[in-house]
Amino acid sequence: MPKMPSERKEEQYLKEREEFFKALPKLNRRQFLKVAMASAAVALAKNQFPPHSFQLVEAVEAKQGGGTEVKFRFAYISDTHLYERKLNERFVRAALKAVQDVNALDPQPDFVLFGGDLAQLGQPEELKLGKEILSEVKAKIYMMVGEHDWYLDLGEKWIELFGQQYYSFDHKGVHFIVLNSVIVDDYWTEAKMTPMERMKFMAQLDNPKGRPFTVGKGYGDVGRKQFEWLKQDLAKVSKDTPVVVFSHSPLYKYYKPWNFWTDDAEEVQALLRPFKNVTVIHGHTHQPVFNKIGNINFYGMLSTAWPWPYAPTGLPKLTIKMNRADPFDQFDGTGDGTVEILANGKANKIYNLWSREPMKVTARYLESGGREEVPPLPVDPSF
Amino acid sequence: MKRKIALFSLIFLAGIFLSGKNDSSAIDGKGDKKSEKKVITACDGETQVVLNDVSKDEVMSREKAQEVAGMLLATYQQQKKYQSTKFTRRDSLIWERELKAMIEEGYKWFHDPSLGTNGISCDMCHPDAADNHPETYPKFQIQLKRIALLRDMINWCIENPMEGKPLKEDDPRMKAMEAYIIWARANQDPRPHAKILNPGKR
Numbered sequence A: 001m002p003k004m005p006s007e008r009k010e011e012q013y014l015k016e017r018e019e020f021f022k023a024l025p026k027l028n029r030r031q032f033l034k035v036a037m038a039s040a041a042v043a044l045a046k047n048q049f050p051p052h053s054f055q056l057v058e059a060v061e062a063k064q065g066g067g068t069e070v071k072f073r074f075a076y077i078s079d080t081h082l083y084e085r086k087l088n089e090r091f092v093r094a095a096l097k098a099v100q101d102v103n104a105l106d107p108q109p110d111f112v113l114f115g116g117d118l119a120q121l122g123q124p125e126e127l128k129l130g131k132e133i134l135s136e137v138k139a140k141i142y143m144m145v146g147e148h149d150w151y152l153d154l155g156e157k158w159i160e161l162f163g164q165q166y167y168s169f170d171h172k173g174v175h176f177i178v179l180n181s182v183i184v185d186d187y188w189t190e191a192k193m194t195p196m197e198r199m200k201f202m203a204q205l206d207n208p209k210g211r212p213f214t215v216g217k218g219y220g221d222v223g224r225k226q227f228e229w230l231k232q233d234l235a236k237v238s239k240d241t242p243v244v245v246f247s248h249s250p251l252y253k254y255y256k257p258w259n260f261w262t263d264d265a266e267e268v269q270a271l272l273r274p275f276k277n278v279t280v281i282h283g284h285t286h287q288p289v290f291n292k293i294g295n296i297n298f299y300g301m302l303s304t305a306w307p308w309p310y311a312p313t314g315l316p317k318l319t320i321k322m323n324r325a326d327p328f329d330q331f332d333g334t335g336d337g338t339v340e341i342l343a344n345g346k347a348n349k350i351y352n353l354w355s356r357e358p359m360k361v362t363a364r365y366l367e368s369g370g371r372e373e374v375p376p377l378p379v380d381p382s383f
Numbered sequence B: 001m002k003r004k005i006a007l008f009s010l011i012f013l014a015g016i017f018l019s020g021k022n023d024s025s026a027i028d029g030k031g032d033k034k035s036e037k038k039v040i041t042a043c044d045g046e047t048q049v050v051l052n053d054v055s056k057d058e059v060m061s062r063e064k065a066q067e068v069a070g071m072l073l074a075t076y077q078q079q080k081k082y083q084s085t086k087f088t089r090r091d092s093l094i095w096e097r098e099l100k101a102m103i104e105e106g107y108k109w110f111h112d113p114s115l116g117t118n119g120i121s122c123d124m125c126h127p128d129a130a131d132n133h134p135e136t137y138p139k140f141q142i143q144l145k146r147i148a149l150l151r152d153m154i155n156w157c158i159e160n161p162m163e164g165k166p167l168k169e170d171d172p173r174m175k176a177m178e179a180y181i182i183w184a185r186a187n188q189d190p191r192p193h194a195k196i197l198n199p200g201k202r
Helices: A005-023 A030-045 A051-062 A090-104 A125-134 A156-162 A194-204 A222-235 A265-272 A364-367 B002-027 B062-079 B089-111 B150-159 B172-186 B192-196
Strands: A069-079 A111-114 A140-143 A167-171 A172-178 A243-247 A254-256 A278-282 A290-294 A296-300 A335-342 A349-352 A359-361 B038-043 B049-055 B139-141 B144-150
Touching: A005 B038, A005 B192, A069 A090, A090 A125, A090 A335, A125 A156, A140 A172, A172 A222, A222 A265, A296 A349, A296 A364, B038 B089, B049 B062, B144 B150, B150 B172, B172 B192
Parallel strands: A069 A111, A111 A140, A172 A243, A243 A278, A278 A296
Antiparallel strands: A069 A335, A167 A172, A290 A296, A335 A349, A349 A359, B038 B049, B139 B144
16 A cells, blocks of 8 residues: 555654664753654654754764763743732742742752843832742742832842842853843933832833833943943953853844843943853843854843744844744743753753743854754744 | 816706706605605715606615616716815824824723733733734634634733723724724834735825
8 A cells, every 4th residue: 555645754754763862872861852852743743854853962962072061051030020919820820830840850950040020010029929939949049130120119129139230150160140231221310200100111111212221321320330340250250261141131232112122232242252152141032032143142031921022123133933922822932941051161042932842042053153953943933 | 078077067967956856846745745756865965866767665676776876876976076085284184193092092001901900911912012913803713713803802812811801892992902003013013014004094
């Protein structure tokens, strides 16, 4: 009996799969297996089995010894946008789901980064609820601020609960920097806004009068002091040391009308230019978005609360869009994720999308100009 | 050529005038009830044809009705007011202002969490009304298992993520939000698929 095309495809797939798994060295790291299964599942779902579906994992394995082995991992949770529990359970559920995910990681991540926008309107009850939820995380947690945490009281409560708004630390030979990248010009004093008016003005993403984020400018001297600190902090780091910068806003210019933007991005990038390996990991954009500018690789984080649409213009060329989120599924387009720091100082990013297959974006993908280790294309892109 | 048209319309208008006269005499009640003429008025509420060969309560055949409709349209088109639907700058400013007011009303509700109960407002997931693609409705909405209009999806969001009560379909807030969504797609999205929308064009 002649075989149907689909059967032939299946046969080919099974053969490829078998060979693929045979070729893999014995895995002691479950994460790799998970990614391998994920890429196989994606290929299955797309009803196509090109061999390159598996290249992602094979390439990583094959290059072991070339510095591409994973040195350590950390996880992230970002943009929980919590209201008070009695007002909104929905976002609380999502934040708890992320905590559960991170706690279930085996092996445990070396630490967890929180990417900002813990609260929706910067209220003490929201921030305290966030602290309570995050206190369940087993690994050490590093906190970063977002504009939703900041503009009710200009960071007073956040600093009281979580400490410094910008700082750096070293971990296993990597220099980590956490910034407050949401500093804007004073728009409230002249307009005589109440603190809540100031907060709501800032909380509206599509506010036509909104002010662009900066690291080193803006109201008072917060930004200017931070920029000076950043310069001095980097001066102490050798140029060969891998540097990972956490910022809430993307440290580049993506789409100004939604503040997917840092107005003094070029100045910050200039400080980072002398370093051999720089990775910037940012929140705020609530979507898989990745970019490369000069020596810097950029990865955006997912939100637990909701996905933002991709902006109509300005999307970095290297970004591969996630699938269009199904609004009927609260958890589609949202999630958390992990970052692998490789022995060569590069960073790979895994988007753990809650209702889809995980999406892995490697430094190699970015550095090959999007030619190698291409993440799966969306089946159902947004438009 | 122009003179011919003018002459033709003059005869036509005279015809209407004359038949109108007949008609008014019938309405005056001078004629016999049975011989009352049938008067058909166009949707502008002004243009009329008076039929000498059809009585008031008679139901016309389809052919006759088609003929009458043709006459009514021809009469309508002959009238000067139709031929020159010119509007002044003042008119268009008024219309623009009206449209702008409705869009602004829609913008206001689109950014207002009071449509729901949990603090969420439409703009939180749809900045500048993005990802609504109003140009794709009506469509079979798989999740709802039926044809949906844009307003059905607005109500779905109000009921589900926003945990509020759905609006009536003719609720002015619903109409205003539809106006805003269509306007935003056409004006704030530079990609070609959004350009098929052209709210306010005439």
